[in-house]
Amino acid sequence: MTSVPAAKLRGYALLLAALVWGAIALHRPELVALAAPFGLLLAVGLAATVPPSVAIEPGEDEVRAIEGDEIALAATLTSAEPLGRITVETHAPPGLRVAVPARVLRLEAEDPADVTFDVECGRWGGYLAGGMTLRAPGPLGLIAFEQAVPAGVRVRVYPRPEEVRALPKPAATHAGAGNYVTRIRGEGLEFADLRPHVPGDRLRQVNWRVSARRNRLHVNEYHPERNADVVLFLDSFTDTGDGTGGTIDLTVRAAAALARAYLRTRDRVGIVGFGGVLRWVLPSAGMTQTYRILDSLIDTQVVASYAWRDVAVIPARTLPPNALVLALSPLSDARMRTALVDLRARGVDLAVIDVSPLPFVTRPRGDLGDLAWRVWRLQREQLASEYRAMGVPVVEWGDDRTVDEVLAQIREVRRYARTVRI
Amino acid sequence: MAAHTETVASGNGRSAVVVAAAIAGIALAGAVLARWEAGVVWSVALAAAAYAAALALAGGPTDQGAPLVAAGLVVAAEVGQWAVELARPAAVDRGIAPRRAASILLLAAAGAAVGSALLLVSHAAAGGLVLTAAGLVAAAAAMVLVTRLARSA
Numbered sequence: 212m213t214s215v216p217a218a219k220l221r222g223y224a225l226l227l228a229a230l231v232w233g234a235i236a237l238h239r240p241e242l243v244a245l246a247a248p249f250g251l252l253l254a255v256g257l258a259a260t261v262p263p264s265v266a267i268e269p270g271e272d273e274v275r276a277i278e279g280d281e282i283a284l285a286a287t288l289t290s291a292e293p294l295g296r297i298t299v300e301t302h303a304p305p306g307l308r309v310a311v312p313a314r315v316l317r318l319e320a321e322d323p324a325d326v327t328f329d330v331e332c333g334r335w336g337g338y339l340a341g342g343m344t345l346r347a348p349g350p351l352g353l354i355a356f357e358q359a360v361p362a363g364v365r366v367r368v369y370p371r372p373e374e375v376r377a378l379p380k381p382a383a384t385h386a387g388a389g390n391y392v393t394r395i396r397g398e399g400l401e402f403a404d405l406r407p408h409v410p411g412d413r414l415r416q417v418n419w420r421v422s423a424r425r426n427r428l429h430v431n432e433y434h435p436e437r438n439a440d441v442v443l444f445l446d447s448f449t450d451t452g453d454g455t456g457g458t459i460d461l462t463v464r465a466a467a468a469l470a471r472a473y474l475r476t477r478d479r480v481g482i483v484g485f486g487g488v489l490r491w492v493l494p495s496a497g498m499t500q501t502y503r504i505l506d507s508l509i510d511t512q513v514v515a516s517y518a519w520r521d522v523a524v525i526p527a528r529t530l531p532p533n534a535l536v537l538a539l540s541p542l543s544d545a546r547m548r549t550a551l552v553d554l555r556a557r558g559v560d561l562a563v564i565d566v567s568p569l570p571f572v573t574r575p576r577g578d579l580g581d582l583a584w585r586v587w588r589l590q591r592e593q594l595a596s597e598y599r600a601m602g603v604p605v606v607e608w609g610d611d612r613t614v615d616e617v618l619a620q621i622r623e624v625r626r627y628a629r630t631v632r633i
Numbered sequence: 634m635a636a637h638t639e640t641v642a643s644g645n646g647r648s649a650v651v652v653a654a655a656i657a658g659i660a661l662a663g664a665v666l667a668r669w670e671a672g673v674v675w676s677v678a679l680a681a682a683a684y685a686a687a688l689a690l691a692g693g694p695t696d697q698g699a700p701l702v703a704a705g706l707v708v709a710a711e712v713g714q715w716a717v718e719l720a721r722p723a724a725v726d727r728g729i730a731p732r733r734a735a736s737i738l739l740l741a742a743a744g745a746a747v748g749s750a751l752l753l754v755s756h757a758a759a760g761g762l763v764l765t766a767a768g769l770v771a772a773a774a775a776m777v778l779v780t781r782l783a784r785s786a
Contacts, residue, residue: 219714222674226681239688240755241699245681247751248707248744255740296729313723351740352714 212262212347212356220353223249256351263347264291265318267360270325274364276332278371284341284364285327290318298346299326306334307366332368335463337509340366369505370467373614378472379621381439381535382560387496389438390476399435406432440481440494440531441473443504444554446540446547447486447511451568456610458541458566463508465539465564465614470504482507483529485550487516491529520546522553530554536561541568542594555601562621563598563605565591570610650690653683661709665716673713677706695756700748704741711737 230246233239270285284301300313308331318324330340341364348355384391392401405421408428416430443466450459466482473480474496481494482504492500492507522530530536536559540547555561574584595605604624608617657680664672684702696702715733719725 218671219674219710222671222678223710226674226678229678230681230685233685237685237689239685239695240752241688241696241702242685243751243755244699244748245684245703245706247700247748248703248741251744251747252707252740295732298723300723311722311724313721315723315725315729317726317729351736 212265212345212358214262215355215357217348217353217355220253223253223353227253252351253353256349256353259351260349260354261292263294263297263356265289265294265297265345265347265358267343267345267358269341269360269363270327272364273367275367275369277369278332278335280332280368282330282332282366283327284330285325286341286343286360287323287325288316288318288345289323290320293320294318294347295350296348300344300346301328301340302342302344302362303330304338304340304362306336306368307331307338307340308333330366332366334460335368335370335467335509337506338366338368340364367506367509369509370464372471373464373468375468375472375615375618377615377618377622378469378476379535379537379562379618379625381441381478381533382625383533384437384439385479385533387438387477387479389436389478391437391439392434393437395435396432397435399433401434401436403432403434405429438477438479438496440479440534441469442481442483442494442530442534442536443469444536444538444540445482445484445486445511446538446542446544446566447484447488447490448516448544448547449541451541451543451571453571453573457571458543458568459511461566461608461610462539463511465566465608465617467505467508468614469537469618470508471501474498474501474504479531480504481529481531481534483525484511485520485525485547487518489520489524491526493528494531494534520550522550522557530559534560538563539566540564541566542591543568548594551598551603552601555598555603561603562625563603564617564621565595565605565607567607567609647687647690650683650687653686654680657683661713665713665720668717668720670714670717673710673717676713677710680709681706695752697752699752700745703748704745707741707744708737711740 227246227249230242230249234242234246266289268287268289270283270287274282274284276282286299288297288299290297295317296315297318298313298315301309303309303312309328310331312328314326314328316324316326339362341360342362343360345358345360346355347357380391384393392399396403405418406429408417408422408430412430418429418431421429445462445466447459447462450457452458452460470480470482477496479494479496480500482490482492484490484507490507490510492503495503536554538547538551538554538561540551540563542548542563542565551561551563569588575581591607595607598605604621606617606620606624608614657676660679661673661676664670664676688696715737
């Protein structure tokens, strides 16, 4: 622990000196009496000060939580000698809030004491928390001993789950079992048709009622339930925000909700973060994939880059054939806009959620500002209509609608979706 | 403190001394509100200076209330700094506040006792050059002791 003299040490010493010298100069013994308590305090306080030896052990090294959750960051303090007063202060990174960031407690010799701070997870993200400062003042507070404990607790805050009742259906499915009733016929639950029995048909497929009526064996046919590949294509080139939120914030929340929902329906979900840094998670299914995707999402950030990027840099395995690609983008960056056109040109089943930057931008004042605003809006509408002309549904998502409402609109547009090459 | 300084003060500079003592009180409150720890000490120093000035202006017999003034100054300084610490949001365990309050009162009482003893000694001893020189040496020795203790801590 490093020693830090308190402000009062110098002040009391100067006061003591001034009073004693003043007493001698003015021949007033009262001033010596006035100096006596300060002299006593300095002598006792400094003589009794011994550097403390405090060991601190963090409670856990990794915590997972959901936005809005309250977590407890704990540590155990052990002192070699009794300490009348020790202050433990924690420092929370932006995004985490500590209601009471300091605790003052007593420590008995070799008696471990637990210190717990309640931390509210305000915003999704990965944080390194648990940094603390221990401050143990000497017996009369003239010298304080400080020790900094570096942050060592990894806190992973996942976006708050949003309700998604129905999802856009992919145009094509896989051979794996899932929740989508396909148009083909095979093993499944959904009745499709009847046909005459042929050698090789299983006995359990025979529809006895129809066979008896038609005097010939007939079997039932079913639509099999299949799963699909879904790739969430996130734009991390730009972030338009106003401090309370931004397009990246909305993008990550929506992506988390979509990933959770698609994985629940046994689809294989992958993610591609297309921005200054290219990041991806290969499509897969299951609960492990949920956490893989969420872990990847909370590390999403805008990395400024002026280098040109196109879809050629994306590994082929991250965009499987027949996958439904759901792009989440504010459509602000030319690289992302071009990449979406390229994907569509390759015959990818694509839908775009336009994460609107409009709610986060202050409308400029004056005639010129008003004109610029209107031109910008017209450009955005023109861009959306160009995508629609290519067969790509584009749905604008402002802050006035839920993800579910946006997805409902996409579902409506894609009701009769087919993938074609343009 | 300001009231006692007013009773002690007399002569031409009385009003200035009283104003200085009042300013010291306001400065102490301001330092606490501004969470300025050093300001608390300087406010107490200003109050002590006002009292010293009052004594110098008054002349006459020794003020027997000086040990109580000293105890009051220590209590004001320590409680002021405690208040500055309390202004920071912190959860304080039970038992710490009473112990600290007791230590401040004990310190003030011990300081007042030492001050009274010193006043008694000053009454008993006759003045003169030798005693003044001894006082100077004692003052210097006290400062050296404080400095050495501060360095060793």
